[in-house]
Each structure stands twice: as C-alpha cells, then as structure tokens.
Amino acid sequence: MAFFSILTSLALEHWRPLRQPLPHYRQYGRFTHWLERRFNAGEFSHGAIAWGLAVLPLLAAVALVYWVLSGIAPFLGWVWNVAVLYATLGFKYYSDDAERIARLLRDGDLDAARRHLADWRGGDTSQFSAEALTRVAIEQTLAASHRQMFGVLIWFAVLVPLGPVGAVLFRAASILDRRWADTGGRFGAFARRAFHAINWLPARLTALTYAIAGNFEDATFAWRTQADTWPEPEEGVIVAAGAGAMGIKLGQPVTVGGETAWRPDLGTGQPPDADCIDSAVSMIWRGLVIWLVAGLLVVVAGWVA
Numbered sequence: 001m002a003f004f005s006i007l008t009s010l011a012l013e014h015w016r017p018l019r020q021p022l023p024h025y026r027q028y029g030r031f032t033h034w035l036e037r038r039f040n041a042g043e044f045s046h047g048a049i050a051w052g053l054a055v056l057p058l059l060a061a062v063a064l065v066y067w068v069l070s071g072i073a074p075f076l077g078w079v080w081n082v083a084v085l086y087a088t089l090g091f092k093y094y095s096d097d098a099e100r101i102a103r104l105l106r107d108g109d110l111d112a113a114r115r116h117l118a119d120w121r122g123g124d125t126s127q128f129s130a131e132a133l134t135r136v137a138i139e140q141t142l143a144a145s146h147r148q149m150f151g152v153l154i155w156f157a158v159l160v161p162l163g164p165v166g167a168v169l170f171r172a173a174s175i176l177d178r179r180w181a182d183t184g185g186r187f188g189a190f191a192r193r194a195f196h197a198i199n200w201l202p203a204r205l206t207a208l209t210y211a212i213a214g215n216f217e218d219a220t221f222a223w224r225t226q227a228d229t230w231p232e233p234e235e236g237v238i239v240a241a242g243a244g245a246m247g248i249k250l251g252q253p254v255t256v257g258g259e260t261a262w263r264p265d266l267g268t269g270q271p272p273d274a275d276c277i278d279s280a281v282s283m284i285w286r287g288l289v290i291w292l293v294a295g296l297l298v299v300v301a302g303w304v305a
Contacts, residue, residue: 001078002160003295006153009085010288017092024087025175032179042185051180051190055172059165066163077163084164085156088171091149094120095281098141105130105274127255134272135250138280142210142242143235145284147174150209151202153291173198196234203234207241209287214245218268229264236266243267246283248276 032054039050062084070077097120104113113133118125121140128136151174152167159166177195180188207227211219222244223237230236230251243250247269253260 001074001081002157003299005078005081005085005164006156006295007292008082009089010292012082012086013089013092017096018087018090019093022090028172028175029179032176036180036187040185040187042187044186044189047180047187047190050187051176051194054176055169058172059169062168063162063165066165070163081156081164085152085167088152088164088167089149091145091284094141094144094148095284098137098277098281101133101137102274102277105134105277124256127258129255130274131271132252132254134274134277135252136254137277138242138246138248138272139239139250141277141280141284142239146203146206146235146238149284149288150206151199154202154205155198170198170202199234203237207237209291210238210242210245210283212290213283213287214242215247216245218247219245222267226264226266230266240266242280242283246272246276246279248272 035050035054039046039053066077066080069080097116101113101116101120104110104116110130110133113130114125114128117128117133117137117140121136125133125136151170155166155170156164157166159169173191173195176191180191182188207219207223211223219241222240227233227236227240230239239250243266246267249265249267249269249271251263251266253262255261
C-alpha cells in the first residue's frame with residue numbers, strides 16, 4: 001500500500017501540482033510565527049518547547065486520523081496517505097520555476113531571470129551574471145528536490161506503519177528550520193539541530209540518488225571532499241553530489257549588493273549553462289524513477305513470495 005500511495009501522490013503532484021501561495025502552509029506559518037512571539041526569549045529550552053508544540057500535536061492528529069480511517073476501511077487509510085503526501089510534496093512547482101529561468105536565460109532576458117530567481121530564492125540577485133544565475137538556480141533545484149520530494153518520501157517510507165506521519169514530520173521540521181534558525185539568541189538552535197538529525201539520512205540517500213542517476217564516481221568524490229565546506233552540511237552533501245553527478249561546477253563567489261560573497265567550489269568539470277538547469281531537473285526525475293522501479297520490484301517480489 002505504501003508504494004501505491006507514493007505512486008498515486010506523485011502522479012497527482014505531477015499532473016495537478018499545487019501552486020503557491022499554499023493555504024495550508026500559510027496557516028502553519030502564521031501558527032509558527034505566533035509560537036515564536038510567545039516563546040522566543042532567546043533560550044534553547046524555549047525553542048525546544050515551541051518546536052514540540054509546533055510538531056507533536058500535528059503528528060498525533062495525522063496518526064489519529066490514519067488509524068481511525070484505516071479502522072473503518074483500509075482504502076480510507078490509503079486515501080489519507082495519498083492526500084497528506086500530495087499536500088506535503090511540492091517539487092513540481094519548483095522544477096517549473098527552474099525550467100522557466102532556463103528559458104529566460106536562453107532567450108537572453110537576464111533581468112527577468114534575475115527577478116524570477118529572486119522571487120523563488122529571496123535575497124538580492126540584481127548583480128548576478130548569467131553564469132551565477134545558472135549556478136544558483138541549479139543549487140536551488142537540487143536542494144528543493146530534496147526538501148520538497150525525496151526527504152518527504154524517505155520519511156514517509158520509514159514511518160509508514162504510522163501512515164503519513166513521516167512526511168509531515170520532515171516537512172514541519174524543514175519549515176521550522178527555515179523560519180527559526182536565524183532568530184535571535186538560541187531560540188532557533190533546537191529547530192536547527194532537530195532538522196539536522198531528521199535530515200541526516202535522507203540527505204545522504206538523496207545524494208546517493210544523484211550519484212546513481214549521474215556520474216557515480218565524480219558524485220561520490222565531490223560528496224566526500226567538498227560537502228563539508230558548504231554552510232549547511234546536509235545541503236552541501238546534496239548539492240556537491242548533484243554537481244559531481246552532472247560534471248559541473250557550482251558554488252563559487254557571487255556579487256551581492258556590490259560586494260563579492262564568497263562561496264566554496266562544489267562539483268567537478270565545466271561551468272554550467274542554461275541547458276544544465278534542464279539537465280538537473282531531468283536527473284532528479286531519473287533518480288526518482290530508479291527508486292520507483294526498485295520499489296515496484298520489492299512489491300512484485302512480495303506478491304511472488
């Protein structure tokens with residue numbers, strides 16, 4: 001049932017992707033902002049309490065609904081799995097963003113590409129060169145594929161006896177890491193550490209996916225030797241492996257606000273061009289297909305046995 005839950009939710013997300021702004025994420029964002037205002041006194045323990053209040057009741061509710069529906073009919077439990085997975089996935093609208101940036105770069109519309117990347121990524125992109133835009137767009141695409149797809153599916157599979165709890169755990173932890181990691185004091189430290197622990201295994205499985213779908217040797221070399229230089233360790237694993245798998249160079253300095261922002265080199269080979277953005281998206285879907293085929297083989301083996 002887990003395999004078909006994943007397959008159905010991915011098909012729905014591909015053919016009928018949710019579009020931003022997403023109402024359920026906006027409501028959750030308001031709730032986390034309220035918790036931050038109430039609990040942020042700059043202490044680690046306050047952040048831990050707020051994280052627990054933001055995550056644990058949500059997980060309990062999702063599990064309770066799954067158990068109730070499964071008790072009525074297994075099919076209803078499966079429908080709940082699909083619905084929650086569909087709501088927590090979201091790579092398709094990011095892959096569409098990446099492909100749109102690639103088209104703008106090929107058309108030579110650098111200003112529009114800068115604006116689109118800024119809307120997606122945030123921050124100042126007004127002085128990015130075409131090469132810098134391409135590098136950052138690929139990095140964003142690789143990271144988004146993990147946060148919005150692979151990480152969600154991996155944790156769903158790990159906690160599948162609890163229904164879609166794993167998918168919700170990963171997405172909630174990811175959101176809180178993004179929202180609270182940069183808050184003042186030590187309030188956001190627990191959210192950062194919690195996501196680091198939750199993300200440790202999925203990040204490496206995503207990196208392995210890129211290695212299998214691309215150049216395995218270069219991907220593992222970049223993963224081993226370069227990932228630790230990236231500011232976010234787990235994201236460094238993902239982006240380094242992706243760059244190595246594609247045989248391109250990512251990272252490297254960019255110009256922000258008239259100043260050069262240093263960033264380490266990731267990957268091997270040549271600087272990427274606009275077509276490499278499309279290649280990154282293709283590699284990600286290719287990696288997903290590999291895992292789906294492996295899952296189908298497991299299901300068939302179970303039927304035969």
